[in-house]
Every structure is written in C-alpha cells, then in structure tokens.
Amino acid sequence: MYRPVDAPSGARRGRSAEGRAEVRRALVDAALTLFATHGYDETTVDDIAAAAGVARRTFFRYFRGKEDAVSPDHEACLTRLDAVFTAAHPGEPVLSVVLRAAEFVLDMYFADADASRIRFRLVHEVAALRDREVASVHPYRQLFTRHLRRRLVGAADGELRAAVTAAAVVAAHNQALRTWLAEGATEEGKQPCRDRFRRVADLLPVEAADDLFDVARRLEDAVERLERGPASGRP
Amino acid sequence: MYRPVDAPSGARRGRSAEGRAEVRRALVDAALTLFATHGYDETTVDDIAAAAGVARRTFFRYFRGKEDAVSPDHEACLTRLDAVFTAAHPGEPVLSVVLRAAEFVLDMYFADADASRIRFRLVHEVAALRDREVASVHPYRQLFTRHLRRRLVGAADGELRAAVTAAAVVAAHNQALRTWLAEGATEEGKQPCRDRFRRVADLLPVEAADDLFDVARRLEDAVERLERGPASGRP
DNA sequence: GACTGTAACGGCACTGCGTGCCATTGGGCA
DNA sequence: TGCCCAATGGCACGCAGTGCCGTTACAGTC
Numbered sequence: 001m002y003r004p005v006d007a008p009s010g011a012r013r014g015r016s017a018e019g020r021a022e023v024r025r026a027l028v029d030a031a032l033t034l035f036a037t038h039g040y041d042e043t044t045v046d047d048i049a050a051a052a053g054v055a056r057r058t059f060f061r062y063f064r065g066k067e068d069a070v071s072p073d074h075e076a077c078l079t080r081l082d083a084v085f086t087a088a089h090p091g092e093p094v095l096s097v098v099l100r101a102a103e104f105v106l107d108m109y110f111a112d113a114d115a116s117r118i119r120f121r122l123v124h125e126v127a128a129l130r131d132r133e134v135a136s137v138h139p140y141r142q143l144f145t146r147h148l149r150r151r152l153v154g155a156a157d158g159e160l161r162a163a164v165t166a167a168a169v170v171a172a173h174n175q176a177l178r179t180w181l182a183e184g185a186t187e188e189g190k191q192p193c194r195d196r197f198r199r200v201a202d203l204l205p206v207e208a209a210d211d212l213f214d215v216a217r218r219l220e221d222a223v224e225r226l227e228r229g230p231a232s233g234r235p
Numbered sequence: 236m237y238r239p240v241d242a243p244s245g246a247r248r249g250r251s252a253e254g255r256a257e258v259r260r261a262l263v264d265a266a267l268t269l270f271a272t273h274g275y276d277e278t279t280v281d282d283i284a285a286a287a288g289v290a291r292r293t294f295f296r297y298f299r300g301k302e303d304a305v306s307p308d309h310e311a312c313l314t315r316l317d318a319v320f321t322a323a324h325p326g327e328p329v330l331s332v333v334l335r336a337a338e339f340v341l342d343m344y345f346a347d348a349d350a351s352r353i354r355f356r357l358v359h360e361v362a363a364l365r366d367r368e369v370a371s372v373h374p375y376r377q378l379f380t381r382h383l384r385r386r387l388v389g390a391a392d393g394e395l396r397a398a399v400t401a402a403a404v405v406a407a408h409n410q411a412l413r414t415w416l417a418e419g420a421t422e423e424g425k426q427p428c429r430d431r432f433r434r435v436a437d438l439l440p441v442e443a444a445d446d447l448f449d450v451a452r453r454l455e456d457a458v459e460r461l462e463r464g465p466a467s468g469r470p
Numbered sequence: 471g472a473c474t475g476t477a478a479c480g481g482c483a484c485t486g487c488g489t490g491c492c493a494t495t496g497g498g499c500a
Numbered sequence: 501t502g503c504c505c506a507a508t509g510g511c512a513c514g515c516a517g518t519g520c521c522g523t524t525a526c527a528g529t530c
Contacts, residue, residue, distance in 0.1 A: 020507080044486065055509045060488065131370040138369045157434055160410055164438050167406030168399045175398040199392055203399050255478080279515065290480045295517065 024062050024072075026052040031069035032118055040126040067132045070119055074136050077108055078143060085147045094151045098144060098165065099201060102173045103194060105140070109177055113185040120181040141170045165204065172200030259297050259307075261287040266304035267353055275361040302367045306354055309371050312343055313378060320382040329386045333379060333400065334436060337408045338429060340375070344412055348420040355416040376405045400439060407435035 030051035034043040045066055049056045063069045084104050088097045109116045123129045144166035152158035176197035180189050265286035269278040280301055284291045298304050319339050323332045344351045358364045379401035387393035411432035415424050 023507095045488090046486085057489090057510070058508060061507080065488070066486095131366075134373045135366040135370045157431075157438075159414075160407060160431065160434060161438060163406045163410040164403045164435055167402040171398045171402030172395060175395055179394075196392075196395065199395060200399055203392075203396055258478095280517090281515085292481070292518095293479060296478080300517070301515095 023052070023054060023058070027054070027059060027062055028069055028072055031066075032115075032122070035070070035122055035126075036118065040122065040129065067129060070122060070129060071133070071136065074139070077105065078139055080108075081105060081140065081143060085143070094148065095201065095204065098148065098169050099198065101144070101147075102169050102197065106173060106177060106194065106197060110190050113187070117181060117185040120178075120185070137170060137174065141166050144169060168204060169200060172197050172203075258287070258289060258293070262289070262294060262297055263304055263307055266301075267350075267357070270305070270357055270361075271353065275357065275364065302364060305357060305364060306368070306371065309374070312340065313374055315343075316340060316375065316378060320378070329383065330436065330439060333383065333404050334433065336379070336382075337404050337432065341408060341412060341429065341432060345425050348422070352416060352420040355413075355420070372405065372409065376401050379404060403439060404435060407432050407438075 027048060031043070031048045034047055034051060038047075045059050046056050048066075048069065049059045052059075059069075063072060081101060081104060084101045085097065088100075123133045145162050148162035148165055149159060152162050155161065176193045179196065180193035183189050262283060266278075266283045269282055269286060273282075280294050281291050283301075283304065284294045287294075294304075298307060316336060316339060319336045320332065323335075358368045380397050383397035383400055384394060387397050390396065411428045414431065415428040418424050
C-alpha cells in the first residue's frame with residue numbers, strides 16, 4: 001500500500017513526460033470536480049476515469065486508490081521537506097531548522113490556496129478522507145522526529161524529546177493551518193497564520209530554552225567583547 | 236464508517252448479552268490467530284467468520300470491517316478516558332489531570348500485555364493496520380485537546396497551547412508505550428515505561444515559558460549594558 | 471402452553487475497489 | 501524499416517462491505 005505507483009520510470013520512452021503529467025492533472029481535476037458536485041461516496045473510479053478521458057485501469061496506474069486523488073502531492077512534499085532538513089547548516093540551532101521546515105510546508109499550502117480550500121472542505125465532510133488525512137500526517141511527524149533524534153543523540157531522553165518536539169511542531173502547524181483554512185484561506189490571513197504558528201516556539205520544550213540560552217550566552221559574549229572595546233581580533 | 240455498529244440495543248431480547256460477548260470474543264480470537272498464522276492480507280472475512288463458527292454477514296454486525304477486529308476496544312477506551320477527565324476535580328492542575336489520563340490509557344495496555352504484544356507485532360507488519368493505528372490515535376488526541384481547551388479558555392493562545400500540549404502528551408505516551416512493547420512488554424518494564432512517560436512533564440510548555448522569560452531577562456540586561464556602555468564603534 | 475414481538479442470525483445478491491494479465495498502440499532509437 | 505519499450509485499454513477475478521429478506525430463538529403476555 002506504500003509503493004510509489006508512479007515512479008518516473010527512468011528512461012522516458014513511449015508517451016512523453018508532459019503527457020503523463022497532463023493525464024495526471026486531468027484525473028485530479030476530474031476527481032475534485034466530481035467529489036465536490038456529486039459527493040465522494042457517490043463518485044466511482046469509473047466516473048473519474050471517464051471524466052478524464054482514460055480507462056478505469058489507467059486511474060490505478062496514477063494513484064494507489066480513490067482517496068489518493070484528493071491529495072496526490074504528499075510524496076513530493078515529503079521529499080522537498082527532507083531536503084530542507086538535509087540542506088540545513090549543521091551549526092543552525094535545532095529549533096530554527098524545525099520551525100523553518102514547518103513553515104516551508106505551510107508555504108506549500110499557501111502556494112495554491114484555492115486547491116487547499118477545496119481539499120479542506122472535502123476532507124472535513126467525508127469520514128474516509130478524514131482518516132486518510134490524519135494518517136497522512138504521520139510521515140511528516142516521523143520525518144521531524146527522525147531529524148530531531150539525529151540532533152539529540154546522547155542527550156538525556158533524546159528519543160522522548162525528539163518525539164514530543166516533533167509532535168508539538170506538527171500540531172502547531174496543523175492548528176494554524178486549519179484556522180487559516182477555516183477562515184477562508186485568504187491572502188491576508190497568511191501572515192497571521194505564520195505568526196500563530198511561530199508562537200509555538202514559546203511553548204516548546206527544553207530544546208527551545210537550550211537553544212535560546214545558547215543564543216543568549218553568545219550574545220552576552222558578544223556584548224562583553226563589545227564592552228571591552230575593539231581589541232578582540234574580529235575581522 | 237463511524238457508527239458504533241454494536242450498540243447494546245437497549246432491551247435485550249433474542250440471544251443473551253453473554254451470547255453476544257462470547258461471539259465477539261470468538262471473532263477476535265479467530266481473527267488474531269488467523270492473522271498471526273496466515274498473514275493479514277491472506278485472511279478473508281470468510282475465514283474469520285468460519286473459524287468463529289458464524290456466518291460472514293454476522294462478522295459485519297460486530298465490526299465495521301476487517302481492520303476493526305484487531306483493536307476492537309478503542310470505543311470503550313475513549314469512553315473511560317473521557318470519564319477520567321470529567322471526574323477530575325476542577326481545582327486539580329491541568330498538567331496533573333492530563334498526565335493521569337495518559338497513564339490511565341497506559342494502564343489499559345498494561346492490563347493484558349499479551350494481547351498488546353500480539354497487536355503490536357501485527358500492526359507493525361501490515362501497512363493497512365499501521366495506517367489504521369495512526370488514525371485511531373486521533374480521537375485520543377482530540378479528547379485531550381478538547382479538555383485542555385476547556386481549561387485554557389481566555390488564556391493567551393489557548394487553542395494553540397491545547398493542541399500542542401495534547402500532541403506532546405500523546406506523543407510521549409506512544410513513545411513510552413512503543414518502547415515497552417518493543418522490549419517485550421514485560422512486567423518489569425511497566426514501571427520504567429511509566430517513568431519514561433512522566434518525564435514528558437519536564438518538556439511541557441509551562442516550564443519552558445519560565446525559562447524563556449529568564450532568557451528574555453538576560454537579553455534585556457545585556458542590551459541595557461550595551462546601551463549604557465561607551466558607545467564604541469564597530470570592532 | 472400457545473401467541474406475539476423482537477433481536478440476532480444466515481444467506482443471498484449486488485456494487486465497487488483494487489489487481490493481474492495480456493493484447494495493442496505509438497513514439498524513440500539503432 | 502524494424503525493434504524496443506512505455507503507456508494504455510480491456511477483461512476477469514477476488515474480496516470488502518451493504519441491503520434485503522426469511523428464519524430462528526428467546527422473552528414477556530394472555
């Protein structure tokens with residue numbers, strides 16, 4: 001149930017890559033339209049495929065199932081999110097990386113607000129999609145946990161701290177995002193949403209305090225150097 | 236997909252309540268046995284029903300679906316958990332209630348360690364059950380969030396704090412539980428598991444906020460020193 | 471003790487999801 | 501031109517889940 005289904009298939013023979021992307025888009029469009037107009041349970045895969053102009057069998061070559069056509073970009077999103085973590089400078093405080101990563105995901109939802117709003121309505125009306133949505137958050141939480149754990153090896157209760165911090169950040173992200181969506185997913189609402197999310201830093205466990213203590217210490221040092229005059233050998 | 240399916244049906248005519256409970260147990264036993272021996276995907280509902288000595292149609296009168304036969308007690312567990320919250324003295328600190336509630340759930344897993352271990356293996360081997368498990372955690376998190384929100388009305392960022400705290404507690408619970416299960420779900424492991432979970436209190440927002448205030452104070456002091464100090468130019 | 475209402479069961483039939491298999495098509499590439 | 505291979509279409513199959521209806525068995529009533 002977790003294979004990619006649609007691996008880019010290396011060498012690009014046969015129908016062009018643009019063709020595949022086009023079919024995919026047609027299927028997603030058809031699915032969202034039909035779900036919105038006739039309801040999710042009332043729409044069959046046959047309907048979606050027919051509306052997109054392909055065979056039923058082809059639908060299952062693009063999506064693992066009917067539910068996947070609603071939010072088909074989790075795979076790609078997770079990949080990009082992972083890149084954010086791995087590209088982060090090792091010296092950057094954990095908290096900073098984690099918050100930046102979460103805001104990166106936030107921005108991906110912001111990117112096409114219309115689609116986000118449509119999916120939000122759909123997901124909150126259909127029980128099966130709600131379950132799916134909840135389950136689809138897990139890989140994100142796992143990704144956060146994994147990278148946090150990597151930074152906390154050896155620390156006291158590192159595993160626990162990683163799990164708790166990841167859960168907290170993801171929860172804050174979702175809370176902020178849901179509020180934004182519920183309020184209409186407007187352009188003006190984006191910044192308040194970001195701010196609301198960022199306030200999770202005030203609630204974050206010891207990691208936050210540790211990092212900030214570290215920052216404070218470095219600032220104090222800097223101030224001290226400053227107070228002692230320009231004697232220190234800083235270029 | 237979310238109706239109870241098995242409402243106690245008020246007046247108890249026809250087959251006795253004991254009869255129903257017995258059939259239910261037989262179905263769960265048959266399901267777990269078959270899943271363990273022949274694999275989850277390879278076991279059909281027909282197989283389970285036949286092994287339990289009832290018709291296929293009857294299975295669906297006890298469970299919403301094949302997946303529900305693995306962990307059929309979530310409904311009851313949620314009810315009991317809700318009772319813990321509502322029975323709590325209004326004067327008891329939020330943190331105390333929340334930790335007690337989570338430990339209550341922990342104790343329910345401890346109650347029959349054998350079944351917990353079997354289900355743990357099963358859930359972590361079958362993808363469909365993993366998804367189900369992840370989704371089934373959501374109602375618990377929601378319950379924690381709801382009761383926390385009730386205690387935090389009016390507080391600054393009450394919604395956010397409720398969501399984050401609930402997520403943190405649930406994550407800590409699951410982390411401790413998973414570790415216990417992975418280590419064999421032994422009797423001796425129970426207390427360490429409880430202790431491990433309780434350490435989440437050290438990571439919870441309230442303390443962190445205090446720390447942050449401290450950090451802010453030190454920063455303010457530093458800035459003040461800087462402002463008062465000799466306005467030496469850039470080093 | 472026969473009668474009746476009702477809860478639980480059994481057995482069908484049906485829809486629809488997801489998959490395996492194979493033939494067909496059509497665009498690169500030698 | 502002919503081969504290769506990716507993508508598709510179409511068919512059939514197994515199985516999950518649901519609706520419907522007849523049957524069974526128990527409980528209370530007369």
